[in-house]
């Protein structure tokens with residue numbers, strides 16, 4: 078280890094070049110780098126770095142299917158006039174599909190300013206907010222007709238308790254759709270929270286269906302799309 082000039086009390090730890098930058102990573106490094114974020118600040122910084130190449134890597138190289146599938150599922154559930162919250166919108170892939178189906182009242186929230194910047198470029202959202210799903214959201218109760226959350230409830234991302242806030246900001250009769258890797262379901266504490274919300278009469282399960290998440294790489298990964306109706 079090397080001393081930092083002018084700071085003999087601190088030392089430089091040699092970090093492999095590939096982990097210092099989000100660019101030019103191999104697939105395995107990329108996912109490991111994202112999942113190894115220590116907190117939401119670090120996760121946001123890493124998504125900021127990834128934002129430039131995210132669409133090409135995830136949708137192009139991997140064949141990420143979930144944003145399209147969730148938009149299709151939502152289109153069979155709420156009318157095109159619905160006010161929809163895209164929770165963890167990232168670069169706006171879900172919004173892009175929804176807009177192509179005629180939806181126009183879309184709000185994007187995310188913890189990464191650069192990902193939100195990319196979503197803005199798509200020109201399909203009405204509102205953008207930097208918000209953390211792990212905290213109280215800056216919306217009044219019953220604001221939205223639907224919440225869609227694609228690829229965000231997962232390891233080291235938004236925690237299971239984020240569902241409480243999604244429920245609070247969705248009106249009775251509205252819908253919450255979220256995708257979840259089948260392996261994350263078992264380890265993230267979602268079972269307790271979804272059942273608690275059900276037993277307290279907050280929502281009822283409409284549908285849960287498994288889908289192949291990627292068509293080009295990691296083709297064995299399955300995401301369930303969960304659909305809940307608010308009561």
Ligand SMILES: C[S@@+](CC[C@H](N)C(=O)[O-])C[C@H]1O[C@@H](n2cnc3c(N)ncnc32)[C@H](O)[C@@H]1O
Pocket residue numbers: 117120121124143144164165166167168169170171186187188189192208209210211226227228229233234235236
């Ligand atoms: C895998 S990307 C999914 C983006 C988009 N929904 C899609 O399907 O392409 C995960 C996104 O969730 C955001 N995110 C992670 N944790 C979050 C949190 N606690 N609150 C809000 N956004 C979060 C990340 O910044 C990132 O943009």
